[in-house]
Amino acid sequence: MTIAPLTPPIQAPVQAVDHPKKGTWRRVLIAALLIYIFIPIVGLLRFSTRAANGISFQFYRDAFADPSFYSFLGNSLFAGLWTIAITLTLTTFTLYWAYLKARWLLPLMEMLSLLPFVVPAVTLGIGLIQVFTTPPLALTGTPQLLIGAYAIVTLPFAYRAVENSLQGANVLTLTEAAESLGASWWRIFIEIILPCVWSGVISGGLLVFSFVFGEFTLALFLVGSSYQTFPLYIQQLYSYQPQYSVVMSLLSFVATWLAAWLLVVFTRRKN
Amino acid sequence: MSLAIKPTRSFWVRYPWVSTALGLAPMAIGLIAFLVLPILLMVVSSFQTDQGWSLNNYFGTVRGEYLRAFATTLQISLVTAVLGGVLGTLTAIALAWGTSSPNNGLLTLASVAANWGGVPLAFAMIATVGNSGWVTELLRAIGFDLYKQGFTIYGNLGLILTYTYFQWPLMLLLMLPSVQRFRQQWCEAAESLGATNGQFWRWVAIPILMPSMIGGMALLFANSFGAQATAFALAGGALNLITIKITFLVKGQTDFNPGLANALAVEMTVVLAIAVIIYQITNQRARRWMR
Numbered sequence: 040m041t042i043a044p045l046t047p048p049i050q051a052p053v054q055a056v057d058h059p060k061k062g063t064w065r066r067v068l069i070a071a072l073l074i075y076i077f078i079p080i081v082g083l084l085r086f087s088t089r090a091a092n093g094i095s096f097q098f099y100r101d102a103f104a105d106p107s108f109y110s111f112l113g114n115s116l117f118a119g120l121w122t123i124a125i126t127l128t129l130t131t132f133t134l135y136w137a138y139l140k141a142r143w144l145l146p147l148m149e150m151l152s153l154l155p156f157v158v159p160a161v162t163l164g165i166g167l168i169q170v171f172t173t174p175p176l177a178l179t180g181t182p183q184l185l186i187g188a189y190a191i192v193t194l195p196f197a198y199r200a201v202e203n204s205l206q207g208a209n210v211l212t213l214t215e216a217a218e219s220l221g222a223s224w225w226r227i228f229i230e231i232i233l234p235c236v237w238s239g240v241i242s243g244g245l246l247v248f249s250f251v252f253g254e255f256t257l258a259l260f261l262v263g264s265s266y267q268t269f270p271l272y273i274q275q276l277y278s279y280q281p282q283y284s285v286v287m288s289l290l291s292f293v294a295t296w297l298a299a300w301l302l303v304v305f306t307r308r309k310n
Numbered sequence: 311m312s313l314a315i316k317p318t319r320s321f322w323v324r325y326p327w328v329s330t331a332l333g334l335a336p337m338a339i340g341l342i343a344f345l346v347l348p349i350l351l352m353v354v355s356s357f358q359t360d361q362g363w364s365l366n367n368y369f370g371t372v373r374g375e376y377l378r379a380f381a382t383t384l385q386i387s388l389v390t391a392v393l394g395g396v397l398g399t400l401t402a403i404a405l406a407w408g409t410s411s412p413n414n415g416l417l418t419l420a421s422v423a424a425n426w427g428g429v430p431l432a433f434a435m436i437a438t439v440g441n442s443g444w445v446t447e448l449l450r451a452i453g454f455d456l457y458k459q460g461f462t463i464y465g466n467l468g469l470i471l472t473y474t475y476f477q478w479p480l481m482l483l484l485m486l487p488s489v490q491r492f493r494q495q496w497c498e499a500a501e502s503l504g505a506t507n508g509q510f511w512r513w514v515a516i517p518i519l520m521p522s523m524i525g526g527m528a529l530l531f532a533n534s535f536g537a538q539a540t541a542f543a544l545a546g547g548a549l550n551l552i553t554i555k556i557t558f559l560v561k562g563q564t565d566f567n568p569g570l571a572n573a574l575a576v577e578m579t580v581v582l583a584i585a586v587i588i589y590q591i592t593n594q595r596a597r598r599w600m601r
Binding site for chain 1 (some may be wrong): 329330333334341344347348400405418419430434435437438482532536539553556557560571575582589590
C-alpha cells in the first residue's frame with residue numbers, strides 16, 4: 040500500500056536494453072519470484088476447499104451466505120467511499136491552489152509521499168486515540184475518526200495521481216484565459232480544471248480504495264469492535280471459523296488484483 | 311462589446327495572501343488535526359507519567375522485554391531489507407536487461423504482492439508453511455519435517471519468510487526505474503575498453519546502481535520496522551516486536567501503559583526518520599545517473 044506513491048506508473052522502458060550478458064539465472068530468478076507469490080495463494084485455495092471426500096466449495100457458499108460478512112463489507116465500502124471523496128477533493132483543490140498561488144508548497148507536498156514510512160499506522164494510531172478521547176473531541180470508536188485518519192494517510196496516493204495529470208495541463212494559462220472571459224473561479228475549477236485531472240482522480244480513487252479495503256492497524260486502534268471493517272472481520276473469524284477467514288483472504292487478494300488490473304488498463308487507455 | 315476594466319480596489323486584490331491562505335486552510339486543518347496534533351501529543355505524553363514530567367517511560371523502554379523487542383525488530387528488519395533488497399535488485403536486472411520490454415502482467419503481479427500484506431497474507435502463510443500447511447505436509451511426505459527441524463511460521467524465521475513476500479516485489483518496483491535507465495552504451499563502452507564481466511560489474515554496474523539499492527533497502531527496512539498487521543495476525547502477542555508491544559500496551563488489559571507505548575513509538579519514529587533520510591540522500595545521488 041505504501042509503495043504506490045514512490046514508483047512511477049508502469050511504463051515501457053526508456054530504451055530496450057538488449058544486454059549481451061544474458062544467462063539462465065535471469066529466468067530462474069523471475070520464476071522463483073512467481074513461485075514465491077503463488078505458493079501462499081495455493082495454500083489459501085487448498086485450505087478453503089479441503090473436505091473429507093476430496094474437494095468441496097461448501098465453505099465458499101457458507102462464508103458468502105453469512106449476513107455478517109455483508110455488514111462488514113458494507114462498513115469497509117462506506118469508509119472507502121468517504122475517504123475517496125474527502126482525500127481527492129482536498130488534494131485536487133489544494134494542488135490546484137498551490138499551482139496558482141503558492142508554488143513553494145509543491146516540494147513540501149511531494150515529501151508527503153514518504154510520510155507512511157516515517158509515521159506508520161501504529162504511531163498515528165496511538166497519537167490519534169489520545170487526541171480524540173478527551174471530551175470535546177471524543178470520536179474514538181466512530182467511523183468519522185477512521186475516515187479522517189484514512190483521508191490523511193491516503194493523501195500521498197491521491198497527490199501522486201492528481202499531480203501527474205495536473206502537470207500535463209497548463210493550469211495557469213487555462214485559469215487566466217477563463218478569468219479574462221469572466222468565469223468565476225468556482226466555475227473554472229469545476230468546468231476547466233476538473234476535466235483535466237479526471238484521469239488522475241480516478242486512478243487516485245482506485246489506489247485509495249484498495250488501501251482502505253486492506254487496512255488493519257488503524258481500524259484496530261481507532262474503532263476496534265465498534266465499527267468492524269473487512270480486515271478486522273477476517274482476523275476475528277480466524278479463531279472460530281478459519282475456513283471462512285481463508286475464503287475472505289482469497290477474496291482480498293482477488294480484490295487487490297482487480298484494483299491493480301483496472302489501474303493498468305486505465306493508464307494504458309489514457310496513453 | 312466593451313471591455314470596461316474597472317480599477318478594482320477590492321479586498322481580495324489588496325490582500326492576495328488572504329485568498330491563498332483561505333484556499334489552503336482545509337488541507338492545513340486536516341493535517342493539523344489528524345497528523346500534527348496526534349504526533350505532538352504522543353511526544354509530549356511520552357515525557358509524562360502520573361507524577362508529572364519525567365524520563366521514566368524511556369527508562370522503561372531500555373530494559374527487559376522492551377529492549378529485546380527493539381533488538382528483534384531491528385534484526386528482522388535488517389534481514390528482510392537485505393534479503394528483499396538483493397533479490398529485488400537482481401530480479402529487476404533480470405527483467406529489464408534480458409527482455410525487450412518488461413512484461414506488464416508480471417509488474418502488475420509484483421505490485422499486487424507488494425501491496426497485499428497484512429492479515430490475509432498471514433493466513434496464506436499459515437495455510438502454506440503452518441503446522442498443517444500444504445508445503446509442510448508435502449515436505450513431510452518426502453521425509454523432511456520442517457517442524458521437527460525447529461522451524462515455525464509463528465517465529466522470527468517465519469516472519470522473515472512472510473515479510474519477504476512483499477519486500478521482494480517492493481524492491482523490484484523500487485529498483486526498476488534505475489535499472490531501466492542504465493544505458494546500454496555504458497555496457498558497450500566497458501566492453502570495448504576490454505572489461506571482463508567481473509570488471510564491468512565491479513567498476514560500472516554496481517557503482518551506478520548502489521545508491522538506488524541502498525535507498526531501496528532503507529525504505530524496505532522502514533517498511534518492515536513499522537509493520538504491525540501481518541505480525542499481529544500471524545502470532546498475536548507471541549512475536550516480540552515493537553509494534554506488537556505498542557499494540558498490547560494500548561489495547562491490552564494486563565499490560566495497559568500508554569506512557570510506555572508513547573515512548574516506544576517516539577523511539578521508533580526516530581529510527582524510521584533516519585532510514586527515510588538515508589533514502590532521500592541516496593535517491594538524490596541516484597538521480598545523477600537518471601538524466
